[in-house]
Amino acid sequence: MNVLKGRSARAWAGFAGAAVVLFAIAPLALSDFRLGLLAKYLCTAMVAVGICLAWGRGGLLTLGQGVFFGLGGYAMAMHLKIADAGPGNLPDFMQLYGTATELPWWWKPFENPLFALAATVLLPMAVAALLGLFIFRRRVKGAYFAILSQALAAALAIWLVGQQATTGGTNGLTDIQGFFGYSLDDPVNQRLVYFVIAAALLLLMAIARQLINSRYGELLVAVRDSEERVRFLGYDPANVKLVAYVVAAGMAGLAGALFVPAVGIISPALIGIVPSIEFVIGAAVGGRASLVGAVLGAVAVAWAKTALSEEFPAAWTYFQGLLFIVALAFLPGGLASLAVLVRRRRKASPAQQTAAVPLGEAA
Amino acid sequence: MTVILGQTFTGISIGAVLLLIALGLSLTFGQMNVINMAHGEFIMAGAYTTYVLQKSISSAGISLLVALPVAFLVSGVLGALLEWLLIRRLYLRPLDTLLVTWGVSLMLQQLARDIFGAPNVQTRAPDWLTGNIEIIGGDDPLTFANSRLFILGLAVAAVVALSLTLRLTPLGRRIRAVVQNRDLAEVSGISTSTVDRTAFFLGSGLAGVAGVALTLVGPIGPTMGTNVIIDAFLVIVVGGIGQLKGTVIVAFVLGVLQSVLEYSTTVSVAKVLVLVAIVAFLQWRPQGLYTLRTRSLV
Amino acid sequence: MSELEIRGLRVTFDGFTAVDGVDLDVAPGDLRFLIGPNGAGKTTLVDAVTGLVKAEGSAKFGGAELLGRPVHRIARSGIGRTFQTATVFEELTVLQNLDIAAGAGRSMWTMLRRRKDVPEAVAQAMETVGLTDLADSPAGTLAHGQKQWLEIGMLLVQDVKLLLLDEPVAGMSHDERQATGELLQRISEERTVVVIEHDMDFMRSFARSVSVLHAGKVLSEGTVAQVQADPKVQEVYLGHVEDTAVVQEA
Numbered sequence: 015m016n017v018l019k020g021r022s023a024r025a026w027a028g029f030a031g032a033a034v035v036l037f038a039i040a041p042l043a044l045s046d047f048r049l050g051l052l053a054k055y056l057c058t059a060m061v062a063v064g065i066c067l068a069w070g071r072g073g074l075l076t077l078g079q080g081v082f083f084g085l086g087g088y089a090m091a092m093h094l095k096i097a098d099a100g101p102g103n104l105p106d107f108m109q110l111y112g113t114a115t116e117l118p119w120w121w122k123p124f125e126n127p128l129f130a131l132a133a134t135v136l137l138p139m140a141v142a143a144l145l146g147l148f149i150f151r152r153r154v155k156g157a158y159f160a161i162l163s164q165a166l167a168a169a170l171a172i173w174l175v176g177q178q179a180t181t182g183g184t185n186g187l188t189d190i191q192g193f194f195g196y197s198l199d200d201p202v203n204q205r206l207v208y209f210v211i212a213a214a215l216l217l218l219m220a221i222a223r224q225l226i227n228s229r230y231g232e233l234l235v236a237v238r239d240s241e242e243r244v245r246f247l248g249y250d251p252a253n254v255k256l257v258a259y260v261v262a263a264g265m266a267g268l269a270g271a272l273f274v275p276a277v278g279i280i281s282p283a284l285i286g287i288v289p290s291i292e293f294v295i296g297a298a299v300g301g302r303a304s305l306v307g308a309v310l311g312a313v314a315v316a317w318a319k320t321a322l323s324e325e326f327p328a329a330w331t332y333f334q335g336l337l338f339i340v341a342l343a344f345l346p347g348g349l350a351s352l353a354v355l356v357r358r359r360r361k362a363s364p365a366q367q368t369a370a371v372p373l374g375e376a377a
Numbered sequence: 378m379t380v381i382l383g384q385t386f387t388g389i390s391i392g393a394v395l396l397l398i399a400l401g402l403s404l405t406f407g408q409m410n411v412i413n414m415a416h417g418e419f420i421m422a423g424a425y426t427t428y429v430l431q432k433s434i435s436s437a438g439i440s441l442l443v444a445l446p447v448a449f450l451v452s453g454v455l456g457a458l459l460e461w462l463l464i465r466r467l468y469l470r471p472l473d474t475l476l477v478t479w480g481v482s483l484m485l486q487q488l489a490r491d492i493f494g495a496p497n498v499q500t501r502a503p504d505w506l507t508g509n510i511e512i513i514g515g516d517d518p519l520t521f522a523n524s525r526l527f528i529l530g531l532a533v534a535a536v537v538a539l540s541l542t543l544r545l546t547p548l549g550r551r552i553r554a555v556v557q558n559r560d561l562a563e564v565s566g567i568s569t570s571t572v573d574r575t576a577f578f579l580g581s582g583l584a585g586v587a588g589v590a591l592t593l594v595g596p597i598g599p600t601m602g603t604n605v606i607i608d609a610f611l612v613i614v615v616g617g618i619g620q621l622k623g624t625v626i627v628a629f630v631l632g633v634l635q636s637v638l639e640y641s642t643t644v645s646v647a648k649v650l651v652l653v654a655i656v657a658f659l660q661w662r663p664q665g666l667y668t669l670r671t672r673s674l675v
Numbered sequence: 676m677s678e679l680e681i682r683g684l685r686v687t688f689d690g691f692t693a694v695d696g697v698d699l700d701v702a703p704g705d706l707r708f709l710i711g712p713n714g715a716g717k718t719t720l721v722d723a724v725t726g727l728v729k730a731e732g733s734a735k736f737g738g739a740e741l742l743g744r745p746v747h748r749i750a751r752s753g754i755g756r757t758f759q760t761a762t763v764f765e766e767l768t769v770l771q772n773l774d775i776a777a778g779a780g781r782s783m784w785t786m787l788r789r790r791k792d793v794p795e796a797v798a799q800a801m802e803t804v805g806l807t808d809l810a811d812s813p814a815g816t817l818a819h820g821q822k823q824w825l826e827i828g829m830l831l832v833q834d835v836k837l838l839l840l841d842e843p844v845a846g847m848s849h850d851e852r853q854a855t856g857e858l859l860q861r862i863s864e865e866r867t868v869v870v871i872e873h874d875m876d877f878m879r880s881f882a883r884s885v886s887v888l889h890a891g892k893v894l895s896e897g898t899v900a901q902v903q904a905d906p907k908v909q910e911v912y913l914g915h916v917e918d919t920a921v922v923q924e925a
Contacts, residue, residue: 073472075472075476145656148657148659149659152659152660153663154659154663156471156472157412157471157475158614158659160475161412161610161611161614162614162659164607165610165611165652165655166652168607169648169652170649172644172645172648172649175645176643176645176646177645224787225787227789228786228787228788228789229778229785229787229788229789230786230787232767232771232775232790233775235764235766235767236767236772239764239765239766239767240762240764242727242746242762243763243764244775245746246725246747246750246756247747247755247776247779247829248779248780249747288603291476295476298476328487328490328491331483331486331487332483332484332487334480335480335483335484335487336480336484337480338477338480338481338483339463339477339480342473343466343467343473343477346470346473
């Protein structure tokens with residue numbers, strides 16, 4: 015039991031350290047512009063937290079997290095667009111393309127800020143629950159699940175592009191000015207958004223950590239490694255997977271919702287197949303089964319993308335491709351597995367192997 | 378009446394393209410259980426092969442016919458190379474294979490962008506493929522483009538060739554043996570690694586042929602593979618693995634479904650509805666249309 | 676305690692009939708061995724009872740029909756099984772494996788919290804199968820025989836009323852077999868145990884009753900002595916001497 019206490023103390027220290035970095039050091043050390051970028055990366059990291067749970071622990075390769083990110087993002091952006099337009103007015107893009115003289119019926123509920131806020135998390139969770147129920151109950155798994163989730167991302171992006179008049183089409187919802195009464199042009203308010211995002215990330219990490227260390231977390235790993243065996247113990251693996259999938263969807267939704275005020279835009283290009291798979295690569299590079307690894311990996315990959323892709327777009331694409339190959343073919347535990355190796359080496363007694371980082375392939 | 382027939386014909390020609398694209402996958406994914414996301418880029422390689430050949434051979438007809446075997450070879454060699462370099466290390470980790478080959482796919486797309494430029498290019502169709510065949514004459518005519526007919530013929534020929542290869546040749550027997558029981562095949566003296574590589578060569582080669590066909594119906598560009606690969610995988614998922622007939626039937630059914638839904642709604646709504654139909658279908662047949670039954674636990 | 680009652684059970688795979696109208700009664704507290712040549716339908720019978728394959732006919736346990744119910748529901752009604760190749764969660768520790776097996780009835784609230792201490796039943800099961808010292812070792816690092824014991828331990832904490840064991844002593848040493856057999860005898864005092872086994876010595880030492888399956892049908896049933904004296908059984912086994920040899924070595 016001392017092992018547990020030790021781990022718990024380390025986790026508290028880790029959280030405290032992360033809080034100091036996010037809330038004190040980063041805002042002091044970084045310019046407003048850089049801090050805004052960091053806010054964007056942290057949103058990616060929030061998605062990675064969910065991926066770590068669903069894929070790393072549950073073996074569910076969710077290639078469609080963009081869908082939930084997008085649902086959260088659009089839910090938030092719709093409310094902000096309505097609020098920007100002011101009472102009685104249509105959002106700017108509707109006046110441009112649309113023939114409509116009033117809000118479409120499915121926009122109306124988003125006028126209410128509480129409804130919109132709840133929807134950013136609950137809507138992705140509901141969609142995931144519905145889809146997961148159909149997919150997991152019929153034991154569609156492994157690659158089939160991955161392909162279906164990817165097809166969902168493609169379908170949503172295509173559908174959004176097709177509905178130009180009500181969703182802004184390819185452009186998406188752009189040029190968002192205010193955030194619940196605060197102007198997003200004001201750097202002070204941008205910092206506020208950054209703090210909200212940093213706090214949300216820490217909260218999601220705490221939730222994920224609790225889930226991973228709970229009995230449910232152990233069961234989830236069991237389902238990943240041998241779904242059929244779990245069935246014979248009296249559990250329905252469909253429900254176990256569903257929880258992880260739905261929680262991951264909610265996390266992606268929240269990330270999408272906070273991405274909107276941080277960046278000022280949500281569009282189909284941010285949620286289709288390519289961004290969906292980019293969410294996964296960060297977690298894979300850092301270590302899919304390790305919460306800290308997945309978060310740091312996501313931030314690092316997002317940072318590398320900004321740093322490289324602006325000046326050398328071609329080089330970035332090659333680099334990204336190479337990252338996929340090296341991380342997954344040769345280092346499937348991600349960078350986190352290197353850290354575990356180093357820690358093991360340092361330990362005097364290698365006999366006790368309690369810190370096995372589980373890493374399974376459930377297909 | 379003509380509308381229904383017309384949509385069916387459009388659906389069949391969409392289905393023929395789907396079939397050609399998915400056929401190679403039915404070998405690599407369906408038989409070998411390898412999810413190769415770079416399959417789309419092998420299609421792209423076939424298309425660019427056609428483009429390059431047309432630059433050097435002035436006759437569009439001859440260059441198209443020459444492109445078929447050459448594209449098969451080019452994509453086939455790319456596939457065998459990929460198998461040898463990466464995939465063979467990952468046979469026990471199918472989901473990791475998916476992501477690794479996605480990385481390969483990104484790099485191949487960028488390579489195409491660097492060589493041929495980001496904008497799409499086009500090939501000229503030969504004269505004998507530019508016309509239409511009139512199926513119903515009169516005031517309300519129903520026509521079928523020659524190029525679509527050519528693709529349909531190519532798809533049928535490819536299916537026949539592949540199924541004969543699998544059924545009648547020693548290579549085909551070895552592939553089926555490896556699919557059904559890898560360990561037993563190995564101890565029976567079959568070199569499974571050679572069989573894997575050959576099967577991968579064939580499947581990727583078929584992608585090259587599909588690429589040639591795609592030049593007849595659309596532009597050639599670095600992202601053309603990404604645009605079709607998901608649909609192709611869905612065909613295999615719904616058709617069931619390890620069975621060619623599932624792939625064939627589902628390709629045409631999805632083609633017609635897409636075409637009819639597009640007619641009654643819009644292209645984007647049709648895409649969503651097709652996906653809903655697929656998820657609904659999997660409720661009924663979670664393993665796909667046809668499946669090999671085994672009594673093993675996993 | 677409840678009784679397993681199978682009537683007219685049939686399982687077909689694409690036209691091949693693996694189990695062809697089996698009637699079988701196993702009384703509470705019995706330690707029943709299912710024997711028979713390869714392909715006799717022993718494992719398929721267990722698969723059908725536990726819901727892994729579809730079957731016609733009827734299989735009741737404690738009066739409740741099992742056929743047609745999903746696997747996890749059958750498991751929850753008190754029926755547990757093991758597999759020919761020991762199937763444990765290799766990435767999880769012995770303790771975690773047993774804790775999961777013990778927990779199918781846990782509430783949502785319990786599931787979402789961390790395991791604070793070792794549940795009484797789990798500690799007892801570890802003691803019974805002799806894995807207490809290895810509680811924190813990943814199950815993947817266990818020796819073959821230890822994995823099979825872990826599986827039996829998982830059935831114990833699952834608190835099933837009916838245990839279906841598929842070749843539990845395959846690959847075990849003589850001493851390990853002896854220990855396993857004694858364990859099964861103890862377990863069967865409070866539960867119903869059905870064992871599929873190829874090892875005839877093991878069967879002779881520990882079976883309370885035996886059913887011989889052949890070509891999907893029950894060929895003979897009774898005590899070890901009765902079955903061994905049955906001319907039909909001798910025909911099946913002695914008619915194929917080489918089979919018997921293989922069977923005894925297995």
